[in-house]
Amino acid sequence: MEQRFEIEMAVRDYECDLQGIVNNAVYQNYLEHCRHEFLDAIGLGFAQLCRDGIDAVVTRIEIDYRQPLRPGDRFTVALGMRRQGRLRFVFDQSIVRRVDGTTMLEAQVTAVLTRNGRPIAPDPLVAALAGKGWDL
Amino acid sequence: MEQRFEIEMAVRDYECDLQGIVNNAVYQNYLEHCRHEFLDAIGLGFAQLCRDGIDAVVTRIEIDYRQPLRPGDRFTVALGMRRQGRLRFVFDQSIVRRVDGTTMLEAQVTAVLTRNGRPIAPDPLVAALAGKGWDL
Amino acid sequence: MEQRFEIEMAVRDYECDLQGIVNNAVYQNYLEHCRHEFLDAIGLGFAQLCRDGIDAVVTRIEIDYRQPLRPGDRFTVALGMRRQGRLRFVFDQSIVRRVDGTTMLEAQVTAVLTRNGRPIAPDPLVAALAGKGWDL
Amino acid sequence: MEQRFEIEMAVRDYECDLQGIVNNAVYQNYLEHCRHEFLDAIGLGFAQLCRDGIDAVVTRIEIDYRQPLRPGDRFTVALGMRRQGRLRFVFDQSIVRRVDGTTMLEAQVTAVLTRNGRPIAPDPLVAALAGKGWDL
Numbered sequence: 001m002e003q004r005f006e007i008e009m010a011v012r013d014y015e016c017d018l019q020g021i022v023n024n025a026v027y028q029n030y031l032e033h034c035r036h037e038f039l040d041a042i043g044l045g046f047a048q049l050c051r052d053g054i055d056a057v058v059t060r061i062e063i064d065y066r067q068p069l070r071p072g073d074r075f076t077v078a079l080g081m082r083r084q085g086r087l088r089f090v091f092d093q094s095i096v097r098r099v100d101g102t103t104m105l106e107a108q109v110t111a112v113l114t115r116n117g118r119p120i121a122p123d124p125l126v127a128a129l130a131g132k133g134w135d136l
Numbered sequence: 137m138e139q140r141f142e143i144e145m146a147v148r149d150y151e152c153d154l155q156g157i158v159n160n161a162v163y164q165n166y167l168e169h170c171r172h173e174f175l176d177a178i179g180l181g182f183a184q185l186c187r188d189g190i191d192a193v194v195t196r197i198e199i200d201y202r203q204p205l206r207p208g209d210r211f212t213v214a215l216g217m218r219r220q221g222r223l224r225f226v227f228d229q230s231i232v233r234r235v236d237g238t239t240m241l242e243a244q245v246t247a248v249l250t251r252n253g254r255p256i257a258p259d260p261l262v263a264a265l266a267g268k269g270w271d272l
Numbered sequence: 273m274e275q276r277f278e279i280e281m282a283v284r285d286y287e288c289d290l291q292g293i294v295n296n297a298v299y300q301n302y303l304e305h306c307r308h309e310f311l312d313a314i315g316l317g318f319a320q321l322c323r324d325g326i327d328a329v330v331t332r333i334e335i336d337y338r339q340p341l342r343p344g345d346r347f348t349v350a351l352g353m354r355r356q357g358r359l360r361f362v363f364d365q366s367i368v369r370r371v372d373g374t375t376m377l378e379a380q381v382t383a384v385l386t387r388n389g390r391p392i393a394p395d396p397l398v399a400a401l402a403g404k405g406w407d408l
Numbered sequence: 409m410e411q412r413f414e415i416e417m418a419v420r421d422y423e424c425d426l427q428g429i430v431n432n433a434v435y436q437n438y439l440e441h442c443r444h445e446f447l448d449a450i451g452l453g454f455a456q457l458c459r460d461g462i463d464a465v466v467t468r469i470e471i472d473y474r475q476p477l478r479p480g481d482r483f484t485v486a487l488g489m490r491r492q493g494r495l496r497f498v499f500d501q502s503i504v505r506r507v508d509g510t511t512m513l514e515a516q517v518t519a520v521l522t523r524n525g526r527p528i529a530p531d532p533l534v535a536a537l538a539g540k541g542w543d544l
Contacts, residue, residue, distance in 0.1 A: 012305045013318050014433065016426050018186050018479070023422050024168065024194050028161035033284045045344065046285050050154050058160050062198045071426070072317065148441045149454050150297065152290050154343065159286050169420045181480065182421050207290065208453065290458050296466050297436035304432065322426050330432050334470045 003134050005038045006078035008098070011069050021068035027105055028061070031093050034077035035109070042128040053115055054124065059088065060110040067097070067104045074098040081129075083136045087119045088112050139270050141174045142214035144234070147205050157204035163241055164197070167229050170213035171245070178264040189251055190260065195224065196246040203233070203240045210234040217265075219272045223255045224248050275406050277310045278350035280370070283341050293340035299377055300333070303365050306349035307381070314400040325387055326396065331360065332382040339369070339376045346370040353401075355408045359391045360384050411542050413446045414486035416506070419477050429476035435513055436469070439501050442485035443517070450536040461523055462532065467496065468518040475505070475512045482506040489537075491544045495527045496520050 009030060017023040036046045039056070049056060069075060080092040088110055095105040112119045126136050145166060153159040172182045175192070185192060205211060216228045224246055231241040248255045262272050281302060289295040308318045311328070321328060341347060352364045360382055367377040384391045398408050417438060425431040444454045447464070457464060477483060488500045496518055503513040520527045534544050 012301065013308045014301050014304055014425055014431050017422060018182070018424050018426075018428055019191055020426055024197070025161045025164035025422065028164060029284065029286050032160065032286055036285045040344070046154070055155055057204075058201055060198070060200050061160070062196070064196050065194055068193075072312070148437065149444045150289055150295050150437050150440055153286060154288050154290075154292055156290055161286065165420065165422050168422055172421045176480070208448070290454070291463055296440065296469070297433045300433035300436060318426070327427055329476075330473055332470070332472050333432070334468070336468050337466055340465075 004078060004080050005034070005041065006076050007034050007037050008074065008076055009033070010075070011071055011073045013071050016071055019068075021070055024065065027063065027065070027069075027095065027107075030075075030077050030095060031063075031091075031107055031109065034079055034093065035091055038079055039128075042132050042134075044124065044128045049113075049124075054120070055114045056111055057114050058109055058111050061107060062109075063105060063107040065105055067102055069095070069097065069104055075104065081134070081136060083122075084110060087121060089122055089125065089136060140214060140216050141170070141177065142212050143170050143173050144210065144212055145169070146210045147207055149207050152207055155204075157206055160201065163199065163201075163205075163231065163243075166211075166213050166231060167199075167227075167243055167245065170215055170229065171227055174215055175264075178268050178270075180260065180264045185260075190256070191250045192247055193250050194245055194247050197243060198245075199241060199243040201241055203238055205231070205233065205240055211240065217270070217272060219258075220246060223257060225258055225261065225272060276350060276352050277306070277313065278348050279306050279309050280346065280348055281305070282347070283343055283345045285343050288343055291340075293342055296337065299335065299337070299341075299367065299379075302347075302349050302367060303335075303363075303379055303381065306351055306365065307363055310351055311400075314404050314406075316396065316400045321396075326392070327386045328383055329386050330381055330383050333379060334381075335377060335379040337377055339374055341367070341369065341376055347376065353406070353408060355394075356382060359393060361394055361397065361408060412486060412488050413442070413449065414484050415442050415445050416482065416484055417441070418483070419479055419481045421479050424479055427476075429478055432473065435471065435473070435477075435503065435515075438483075438485050438503060439471075439499075439515055439517060442487055442501065443499055446487055447536075450540050450542075452532065452536045457532075462528070463522045464519055465522050466517055466519050469515060470517075471513060471515045473513055475510055477503070477505065477512055483512065489542070489544060491530075492518060495529060497530055497533065497544060 015022050015026045076096045078094050082090050084090050091109040093107040096103050113122050129136050151158050151162045212232045214230050218226050220226050227245040229243045232239050249258050265272050287294050287298045348368045350366050354362050356362050363381040365379045368375050385394050401408050423430050423434045484504045486502050490498050492498050499517040501515045504511050521530050537544050
């Protein structure tokens with residue numbers, strides 16, 4: 001099984017700014033939404049984690065902005081996932097415009113699970129992934 | 137003159153999410169607001185640039201999230217600036233919590249000026265900075 | 273033909289606030305997105321209007337919040353439309369949770385078309401609607 | 409003592425949309441921020457209420473949009489407060505542009521306190537207000 005998850009989205013006009021393009025911060029919303037949909041899909045909903053006292057915390061994000069999305073654009077947000085060291089894991093994400101397959105943005109998002117503000121091993125994540133045939 | 141610009145801000149409750157902390161994407165709003173206030177302060181307003189057909193475009197952003205901001209927190213958003221190659225320039229930014237001076241976040245934001253979608257030399261920026269005693 | 277337009281949407285976690293529910297302001301984003309999709313569907317895209325020098329301006333909004341949307345909720349945003357006087361038109365909108373058909377919110381949004389900041393008769397809108405069998 | 413509370417704010421560029429003006433939904437953020445600052449000022453912080461199991465829930469909002477705010481605008485968000493029936497209370501709010509005193513927006517926001525999703529009498533609010541010389 002390929003370790004890749006993706007969702008389809010479309011630009012909403014209110015996400016665009018003065019320049020007539022999607023505001024830079026909004027792409028982080030798109031990337032986060034994809035990650036949360038993924039966690040939901042493997043049975044680890046973000047709100048549920050939150051109620052269980054576990055936070056999924058982003059520690060670092062790198063985004064390369066290639067081309068801006070515009071009103072009406074439809075696009076695919078995708079992610080792959082890999083482990084980094086004992087505690088951290090990295091989401092490799094991209095946003096691709098549907099009409100022509102152009103990569104608009106690439107990102108690496110490093111995260112860690114925490115309980116009471118302290119990093120914990122990503123065991124709940126590893127277990128949930130294993131159930132879907134992914135390894136971390 | 138020190139090449140540093142900063143503004144004071146405070147967390148607004150609607151910027152916080154389920155976890156009770158400022159949502160990751162919102163920090164980009166803070167960082168952008170600081171950059172735009174800076175451009176305003178040197179006489180290069182973003183809206184004005186936009187009307188002149190020049191866009192200031194972010195091409196890459198790296199953010200290290202150290203500690204989360206919470207409801208009620210007051211903080212300083214700061215920036216320094218340096219050139220990278222012929223066309224690009226980098227903002228080195230930080231967010232520091234006022235109550236105890238903790239660095240909550242550090243970021244490097246790479247940008248370029250464009251006209252009609254093509255990169256141009258950052259001459260308008262260099263000229264405006266020179267008027268304030270900054271060099272790029 | 274029934275004069276009703278609707279779209280399907282889902283709550284994104286970043287739209288929720290400290291209380292674990294969708295923030296009040298975000299419903300306006302949902303309502304606006306539905307109106308813009310509708311304008312697109314009748315051939316009057318918001319960005320296009322904007323480039324033509326015509327702004328669709330909301331002058332008044334009334335929202336009755338019945339029940340809050342929560343993470344994971346899927347919902348339908350609907351609109352009907354009617355004229356009010358010579359210049360204004362009103363969108364009657366609702367948000368209905370899909371799982372059980374509960375009406376979460378009802379709204380009346382009054383708008384007007386403007387050119388150069390002055391109200392104009394909604395003729396472009398009337399013409400576009402007529403093409404779809406709607407009257408205003 | 410006059411029963412009026414106000415805060416100063418300024419438009420941030422990312423709050424503006426394609427039309428070059430503040431997006432309609434963003435005014436709700438401004439209005440909410442003013443209400444939360446007010447609750448803080450009387451010792452009833454929103455996050456604290458939330459932790460105590462009490463939610464301040466908006467049940468209805470009416471907004472009259474008079475003039476749009478633009479990049480760079482500074483403005484005052486104000487509120488007065490009155491009781492409506494046994495359980496509800498209403499915030500009368502306005503947004504005034506500082507440069508010329510123009511009223512940009514007026515709003516009535518009806519709210520209720522809830523515990524476990526059920527409305528409760530606004531006693532915590534009445535007590536907190538009394539401490540500041542306000543009656544509800």
